[in-house]
Amino acid sequence: MKEIEVALIGNPNVGKSLIFNNLTGGRAHVGNWPGKTVEKKEGRCIHKGVTMRIIDLPGVYSLTAASIDELIARSYIVEERPDVVVDIVDASNLERNLYLTLQLLELEANLVIALNKSDIAEGLGYEIDVKGLSELLGVPVVPTIATVKVGMEELKDAIVEASKRGVKAKVRYREDIEELIERIGDILKRDENLTKKYPARWLAIKIIEGDGEVMRLIEERGLIEELREVIG
Amino acid sequence: MRMPLGLAPENRVVRVVEVRGGRGLIRRLSELGFLKGEWVRVLKSGPSGPALVEVKGSRIALGRGVLMRIIVECVPP
Numbered sequence: 001m002k003e004i005e006v007a008l009i010g011n012p013n014v015g016k017s018l019i020f021n022n023l024t025g026g027r028a029h030v031g032n033w034p035g036k037t038v039e040k041k042e043g044r045c046i047h048k049g050v051t052m053r054i055i056d057l058p059g060v061y062s063l064t065a066a067s068i069d070e071l072i073a074r075s076y077i078v079e080e081r082p083d084v085v086v087d088i089v090d091a092s093n094l095e096r097n098l099y100l101t102l103q104l105l106e107l108e109a110n111l112v113i114a115l116n117k118s119d120i121a122e123g124l125g126y127e128i129d130v131k132g133l134s135e136l137l138g139v140p141v142v143p144t145i146a147t148v149k150v151g152m153e154e155l156k157d158a159i160v161e162a163s164k165r166g167v168k169a170k171v172r173y174r175e176d177i178e179e180l181i182e183r184i185g186d187i188l189k190r191d192e193n194l195t196k197k198y199p200a201r202w203l204a205i206k207i208i209e210g211d212g213e214v215m216r217l218i219e220e221r222g223l224i225e226e227l228r229e230v231i232g
Numbered sequence: 233m234r235m236p237l238g239l240a241p242e243n244r245v246v247r248v249v250e251v252r253g254g255r256g257l258i259r260r261l262s263e264l265g266f267l268k269g270e271w272v273r274v275l276k277s278g279p280s281g282p283a284l285v286e287v288k289g290s291r292i293a294l295g296r297g298v299l300m301r302i303i304v305e306c307v308p309p
Contacts, residue, residue: 013290061290062263093289096265210255 003051004163005080009073009104010088011097012059015116017041018146019088020056023156033072047156050163055082061096063103065213077109078198083163085109086155091121091128091143101137102171108199110167111139112158114151118143138169170201180208180230187226194221207231233306237274238283238299245273246304253301264292266302 010016024043033040041056057076058069065071077085087104089097104111113134115121121128134141140158144151172178184204189195194203194217206214207227218224240246248270251258265288266272275291277283282293294302 011290061265064259064263066260066263090289096288096290099263 004083006052006084007055007082008086009057014088014090015146016088084159086112088114091115091118105171112162113141115143119145236300237302249305250303
């Protein structure tokens with residue numbers, strides 16, 4: 001039987017653990033991320049003949065690698081390349097939550113968005129255009145209410161479907177930035193081992209941002225001199 | 233009236249006018265929601281140590297050093 005790897009991510013307090021428990025039936029194997037004292041939860045779920053290995057990532061506001069949880073979440077998505085990443089978004093607090101979504105799109109993760117706490121959003125009078133949001137972001141969006149298990153079957157369907165389809169969404173920036181991303185990307189692609197492991201476009205964006213972790217990596221690979229000519 | 237967030241009274245909604253820090257701190261705080269113009273509220277604070285602040289629907293604990301670098305405007309009630 002086919003097995004796919006699914007990572008759950010989201011801001012703190014969006015109901016991530018609840019969705020994890022709903023999907024896995026609460027039969028989680030709890031351990032630690034190697035070398036870090038951050039809990040790692042793993043469980044399984046079988047849906048329509050597909051076995052999903054579900055990994056609960058730490059709750060984070062961003063993927064800048066500023067704290068140990070962020071670094072774990074980011075390394076996991078970049079290096080392990082799970083088949084599907086479920087971004088759990090608090091529908092009652094979209095503005096804050098979509099920042100992480102954007103970073104996941106930059107990472108070229110195969111995203112499915114669970115629009116959780118849909119009932120609370122509705123109670124606040126929010127009317128979310130789910131279809132419009134999905135079209136704008138280029139990824140499937142499934143409204144859920146984890147506390148009463150609403151939307152769980154639809155979420156599983158979307159995960160299985162996404163695993164078959166692969167990544168298609170991409171974030172586009174202003175033309176001059178896109179040009180810079182391309183020029184940096186060309187230099188990075190000379191190091192095949194590097195771009196096999198990390199998406200070149202993502203690395204290029206992080207280099208423009210001056211991301212500490214990525215800059216260290218670039219230095220290790222001896223690419224920094226060539227890049228200086230482009231980024232100054 | 234302007235003051236550092238570390239001196240703002242509890243339970244008063246105040247507005248961020250400036251983050252006095254380097255690129256790294258400004259970026260980190262903006263990711264947590266502390267952007268210029270954002271309304272925030274100190275939930276629990278004291279004369280020293282960290283304080284609990286509500287921003288964009290989340291509760292975030294900040295250390296004293298960082299609290300003193302976020303400048304807020306207190307609108308009279």
